[in-house]
Amino acid sequence: MALEQKVRVALVAGGRAPDTLTYAVPEDLPECGAPGTVVTVPLGSRLVSGIVLGPADPEDPAGSGRLRKIRNQIGRAAIPPHIIELASWASRYYRAPEALLRRALLPPDARRHTRQHILPLQSTPPEAGLFDQTIAMGPIEDRLWASLPTSGLSIQSLRSTWGSETNAAIQKLKRQKRIRVEEREIAHRQPALPVRSCPEFAGDLKRAPRQQALFKLLQSRYPHAVSRTELLLDDPGVNRSVTALLARGAIVEVPETALVQEPEIGPTLRREQQVAVEALENALGRFEPFLLFGITGSGKTEVHLRAAQAVRARGESVLLLVPEIGLTPQLVAQANARFPGEVAVLHSALSDNERARTWHAVAAGDLSVVIGPRSAVFAPVRNLGLIVVDEEHDAAYKQEELPRYQGRDVAVMRAKLADCPVVLASATPSLESWQNAQSGRYQLLELTTRANEGPLPVVRLVDMRVSGKKPPQTQSAPENPLETPAAGAFSPELEQALLETHAAGEQSLLFLNRRGWSRFLQCDGCGYVDICPDCSVSLTIHRRQRAAICHHCGFARPPQSRCPECRQPLASRSFGTEQIEASLHKLLPGARIARLDKDTGAKPGFLQKTVDAWRAGSLDVLIGTQMIAKGHDAPGVTLIGVLLADASLHFPDFRAAEKTFQLLAQVAGRAGRGDRPGRVLIQTRQPEHPSLNFALEHDFRGFAAGELTSRAALAYPPFGRLVRVIIEGPAEESAQHAERVAHHLRRAAGSLEGVEPGEVMVLGPAPAPIERLRGRDRHQILIKGKDAPQITQTLARARLASGTTDKTRTIIDVDPAGML
Numbered sequence: 001m002a003l004e005q006k007v008r009v010a011l012v013a014g015g016r017a018p019d020t021l022t023y024a025v026p027e028d029l030p031e032c033g034a035p036g037t038v039v040t041v042p043l044g045s046r047l048v049s050g051i052v053l054g055p056a057d058p059e060d061p062a063g064s065g066r067l068r069k070i071r072n073q074i075g076r077a078a079i080p081p082h083i084i085e086l087a088s089w090a091s092r093y094y095r096a097p098e099a100l101l102r103r104a105l106l107p108p109d110a111r112r113h114t115r116q117h118i119l120p121l122q123s124t125p126p127e128a129g130l131f132d133q134t135i136a137m138g139p140i141e142d143r144l145w146a147s148l149p150t151s152g153l154s155i156q157s158l159r160s161t162w163g164s165e166t167n168a169a170i171q172k173l174k175r176q177k178r179i180r181v182e183e184r185e186i187a188h189r190q191p192a193l194p195v196r197s198c199p200e201f202a203g204d205l206k207r208a209p210r211q212q213a214l215f216k217l218l219q220s221r222y223p224h225a226v227s228r229t230e231l232l233l234d235d236p237g238v239n240r241s242v243t244a245l246l247a248r249g250a251i252v253e254v255p256e257t258a259l260v261q262e263p264e265i266g267p268t269l270r271r272e273q274q275v276a277v278e279a280l281e282n283a284l285g286r287f288e289p290f291l292l293f294g295i296t297g298s299g300k301t302e303v304h305l306r307a308a309q310a311v312r313a314r315g316e317s318v319l320l321l322v323p324e325i326g327l328t329p330q331l332v333a334q335a336n337a338r339f340p341g342e343v344a345v346l347h348s349a350l351s352d353n354e355r356a357r358t359w360h361a362v363a364a365g366d367l368s369v370v371i372g373p374r375s376a377v378f379a380p381v382r383n384l385g386l387i388v389v390d391e392e393h394d395a396a397y398k399q400e401e402l403p404r405y406q407g408r409d410v411a412v413m414r415a416k417l418a419d420c421p422v423v424l425a426s427a428t429p430s431l432e433s434w435q436n437a438q439s440g441r442y443q444l445l446e447l448t449t450r451a452n453e454g455p456l457p458v459v460r461l462v463d464m465r466v467s468g469k470k471p472p473q474t475q476s477a478p479e480n481p482l483e484t485p486a487a488g489a490f491s492p493e494l495e496q497a498l499l500e501t502h503a504a505g506e507q508s509l510l511f512l513n514r515r516g517w518s519r520f521l522q523c524d525g526c527g528y529v530d531i532c533p534d535c536s537v538s539l540t541i542h543r544r545q546r547a548a549i550c551h552h553c554g555f556a557r558p559p560q561s562r563c564p565e566c567r568q569p570l571a572s573r574s575f576g577t578e579q580i581e582a583s584l585h586k587l588l589p590g591a592r593i594a595r596l597d598k599d600t601g602a603k604p605g606f607l608q609k610t611v612d613a614w615r616a617g618s619l620d621v622l623i624g625t626q627m628i629a630k631g632h633d634a635p636g637v638t639l640i641g642v643l644l645a646d647a648s649l650h651f652p653d654f655r656a657a658e659k660t661f662q663l664l665a666q667v668a669g670r671a672g673r674g675d676r677p678g679r680v681l682i683q684t685r686q687p688e689h690p691s692l693n694f695a696l697e698h699d700f701r702g703f704a705a706g707e708l709t710s711r712a713a714l715a716y717p718p719f720g721r722l723v724r725v726i727i728e729g730p731a732e733e734s735a736q737h738a739e740r741v742a743h744h745l746r747r748a749a750g751s752l753e754g755v756e757p758g759e760v761m762v763l764g765p766a767p768a769p770i771e772r773l774r775g776r777d778r779h780q781i782l783i784k785g786k787d788a789p790q791i792t793q794t795l796a797r798a799r800l801a802s803g804t805t806d807k808t809r810t811i812i813d814v815d816p817a818g819m820l
């Protein structure tokens with residue numbers, strides 16, 4: 001008898017499950033012993049996912065005795081070993097449970113691999129049994145059993161009928177030996193084939209406008225064929241129309257090979273682009289980090305695509321990370337044209353089946369240009385030859401829930417482990433990356449001119465201390481603050497510019513990082529502000545919902561009209577996008593105006609429809625929050641207005657100036673993308689603030705130099721490492737626990753070898769900037785250290801872990817993106 005092969009398997013089980021266990025490789029599945037293979041293994045009475053780490057140590061006593069066998073293999077390809085190492089590193093560095101990071105490595109179909117199927121053991125009761133009075137009146141298990149067909153039912157369908165009582169009933173029936181439970185593997189549906197329209201189709205689609213629109217789209221944009229994935233990117237609900245059109249014979253399925261066309265050849269590179277591409281080409285095959293600093297419109301994407309071509313020519317793969325995949329349809333289209341049949345798009349809007357299919361194709365090496373958001377940093381890309389992190393400064397790279405990690409930094413670590421170059425690209429680099437480029441850790445590549453040779457827009461600051469004075473109120477009669485847009489949102493300059501731009505038939509973009517109607521309601525008499533009962537933040541007024549809403553916990557109630565303290569009327573303070581939209585309708589009657597923020601963008605399809613209309617020029621004014629700061633280039637935009645530019649400057653956050661500068665520079669970069677020059681008006685009450693003035697001059701270097709000086713003085717990142725620890729809970733328990741945690745951290749910091757006293761500082765506990773959230777008190781402890789190892793050791797020695805005890809919750813945020 002052949003010696004049994006034993007392997008260590010990292011379990012992805014959660015709870016109190018062990019980290020790794022030894023399993024036997026079944027004789028009929030010998031290949032599943034390969035490291036990196038995703039498998040299903042038995043654990044207790046259930047099946048869980050796992051990743052094979054490698055052969056078990058023969059000396060290990062855990063590997064002796066009778067071992068349970070690996071049950072199944074998920075997919076044919078293994079995960080590249082360097083990503084398993086990456087997950088371990090991220091778990092240590094970010095103090096997040098390793099099982100959570102391993103979960104990020106698994107294919108989307110590995111989470112549910114079996115379904116419990118319930119079969120009757122005793123002969124099925126006669127159909128009449130269903131109507132038998134004694135059963136119909138009897139306990140639920142009798143009724144459930146009576147309803148079981150001989151072929152059984154899945155537990156899901158039983159739950160949908162019997163609800164929360166299903167589990168207890170099944171346990172009882174099992175004990176009574178009236179049923180048995182079988183784990184059945186979920187059959188994965190065959191991947192959907194690409195489709196194309198049938199030119200000979202002559203049917204009438206007038207009564208089915210969605211199908212008609214899709215049919216026309218297929219005819220005009222995809223005459224050869226298009227993958228379902230690509231269609232889903234345009235419209236997550238497209239599958240229904242596809243099925244209907246297939247049934248009508250208006251479209252047909254074609255083999256995958258129909259997608260492969262001649263790759264498109266890119267435009268001629270400008271000198272600067274050429275230099276950047278050559279530098280990247282020279283670095284292929286080894287780890288080297290680059291910062292590609294290029295002003296908006298300078299053609300960074302073309303550099304990425306050229307470098308990707310060089311990587312593909314070596315037979316290697318490319319991983320392209322973007323902040324938000326839904327906002328980058330142009331990039332996906334360009335990549336598809338350049339690498340036909342090779343592009344994988346990992347998109348959360350896709351169905352589980354589509355994502356699983358893409359994942360397996362990437363793991364197998366069938367798709368070698370992988371585009372995705374933050375989570376794609378863990379995609380199973382084989383033979384990785386290059387990683388690109390586009391818009392590397394973007395806050396979307398930071399995951400703000402467990403496991404809290406910074407996707408950009410994980411990408412750099414992945415490149416190191418995979419031995420390949422990594423490019424961080426931005427027009428407004430993060431100060432961390434910029435400092436790394438200044439110190440020579442990253443190689444700096446620069447693009448200083450715009451691809452279309454167009455000039456940068458003219459940016460002007462409008463001093464609202466002068467221009468924003470409200471006209472004297474003629475009548476002080478309390479108007480309903482929810483009906484009348486407040487005066488003073490637009491300066492006379494901006495008002496004039498909006499009128500001129502509209503009259504010229506050009507487009508205007510208005511940016512305001514505050515949604516809702518008004519920021520809050522305040523009493524003119526006693527100063528009372530309407531705040532959330534569960535959080536220490538004011539309620540924002542939303543007119544459409546007629547509600548005062550907490551943007552942190554979602555609490556909502558009808559807005560109060562009078563002060564509960566002194567009964568005077570409450571007045572609306574400061575404005576949000578909803579109110580600006582109403583003001584615009586007043587200022588430009590008949591103009592086509594749309595608003596994009598979290599409120600309107602939540603409607604399915606609204607974002608895409610609005611962006612399409614905006615690009616096509618069928619909107620005159622677009623007003624929005626930071627959702628409009630990214631992408632959304634429309635050639636017809638000649639005016640950009642920024643309202644309340646200083647609103648974010650005074651957040652209690654050391655990154656406030658950096659974020660404000662980035663936002664303003666990105667917003668200003670939206671103007672003048674076409675051949676007409678653009679102008680940008682920035683309204684502010686602090687026209688002397690350096691962040692605004694550097695943005696005005698398009699001077700990133702100047703901004704960075706000043707800001708880095710003040711960061712260095714305070715030893716803030718990038719000159720030190722920061723960890724933010726939040727303890728939440730009931731007032732007393734959380735305060736006590738925070739004191740204990742701070743004590744442990746101080747002791748741990750003091751015990752580090754080779755570290756000067758005071759080099760690792762533990763500050764706090766202090767009330768967090770948002771002191772109460774969802775009815776829980778919050779305390780904050782800050783750990784400041786010189787470098788990452790100091791921080792990692794301090795946290796490890798204090799044995800501090802994210803998690804929940806019976807009363808309190810501990811959040812550890814290493815390298816926090818913000819302090820709020």
Ligand SMILES: [Zn+2]
Pocket residue numbers: 523524525526527528563564565566567568
């Ligand atoms: Zn009052």
Ligand SMILES: [Zn+2]
Pocket residue numbers: 532533534535550551552553554555774
């Ligand atoms: Zn709240």
